[in-house]
Amino acid sequence: MSTVLILAPVIVSSWPAIAVAVTGAASALGFAVHKTAQEALAGVEQEQGTQTVEIDLAESQVLAQSLATNQQIVLTKGSIRLVVERDARGRCKVCATGKGHGKAELKQAAEEFTQKLTQCFVYNKVMKELKSKSFQVVNEEVTQDESIRIHVRRWVD
Amino acid sequence: MAQHDVEISITKTGEVKVHIEGAKGKACLEYAKWLTKVIGKVKDQQMTREYYEPETKARINLQQNLKVEDDST
Numbered sequence: 001m002s003t004v005l006i007l008a009p010v011i012v013s014s015w016p017a018i019a020v021a022v023t024g025a026a027s028a029l030g031f032a033v034h035k036t037a038q039e040a041l042a043g044v045e046q047e048q049g050t051q052t053v054e055i056d057l058a059e060s061q062v063l064a065q066s067l068a069t070n071q072q073i074v075l076t077k078g079s080i081r082l083v084v085e086r087d088a089r090g091r092c093k094v095c096a097t098g099k100g101h102g103k104a105e106l107k108q109a110a111e112e113f114t115q116k117l118t119q120c121f122v123y124n125k126v127m128k129e130l131k132s133k134s135f136q137v138v139n140e141e142v143t144q145d146e147s148i149r150i151h152v153r154r155w156v157d
Numbered sequence: 158m159a160q161h162d163v164e165i166s167i168t169k170t171g172e173v174k175v176h177i178e179g180a181k182g183k184a185c186l187e188y189a190k191w192l193t194k195v196i197g198k199v200k201d202q203q204m205t206r207e208y209y210e211p212e213t214k215a216r217i218n219l220q221q222n223l224k225v226e227d228d229s230t
Contacts, residue, residue: 002185002205005175010197059197118171122196126165126173129195135163146169155158156184 009122011060011092015071018062018092021121022073022084028116031075031082050099053106057093057114062086080109084117092117123148163188173197 011018026033062071072085080098087093094117096110127150130137135152142148162178173196177188193199 002180003175003177003189004203004205005173005177005189005192005199006201007173007175007193007196008198008200009171009173115170119167119169122167122171122173125195126167126192129191130163133191138162143166148167150165150167151162152165153160153162156161156180157158 008059009118011057011118011121012063013061013121013125014063015086017124018084018121019073021117021124022075024120024124025113025116026073026075028120029077029113031077031113034074034076050097051101051103051106052095052097053103053110054093054095055107055110055114056087056091057118058091060092061090062092063090075113080106082110082113119148123150126150161188163192165192172200 023033025031072083075082075084078098079100080096083095083097085093085095094110094114096106096113098106098109101109130150130152133154135154137150138153139151140149159179161180161184164176164178166174166176168174175189175192175196177185177192180188189202
């Protein structure tokens with residue numbers, strides 16, 4: 001053995017790269033992705049009994065120069081709706097709403113999504129960087145505890 | 158040629174465990190620095206025995222020297 005590192009990921013990227021991870025996480029968790037917020041929110045009004053929970057990805061930054069207008073992605077699964085967007089401070093924010101769901105349930109859904117989003121983002125970024133350094137993938141698997149394990153190798157003179 | 162292996166485990170919560178094998182000394186540190194830059198912040202780092210071993214070339218020389226000494230005794 002040589003070195004073991006434990007790292008806490010920081011999501012700093014342009015919106016398109018984050019959007020790719022959002023789509024991947026949504027797919028993994030069974031959420032439908034809506035191309036525009038207008039499409040998902042059309043005809044939807046804030047009904048009585050609808051709870052809302054917001055979660056910031058503390059270690060995240062959506063690069064400002066990549067920000068276009070109305071950059072948000074809306075995801076739905078049953079009666080739960082997640083809106084992923086850049087907040088005023090430049091952080092990535094997930095807002096969960098849903099009629100008939102308590103705040104704790106919505107918070108859990110938002111947290112589960114942010115974790116999956118982080119996992120997808122790190123996977124995409126790491127694979128891109130490893131390939132740029134000529135690493136070859138020896139093995140790749142998803143373990144029982146839902147971790148993604150990647151084994152790569154390269155030969156050096 | 159030296160074989161450098163990297164095992165990366167991305168947990169369900171997004172935490173990342175990186176295990177660098179085969180690279181010694183400075184090369185190992187360079188991998189660690191690069192992956193930290195790519196992924197985020199270091200929560201913990203453990204240098205294992207191999208990190209402190211000399212580079213491959215130096216180790217072979219050392220083994221050769223030891224062999225000469227053994228032969229002469």
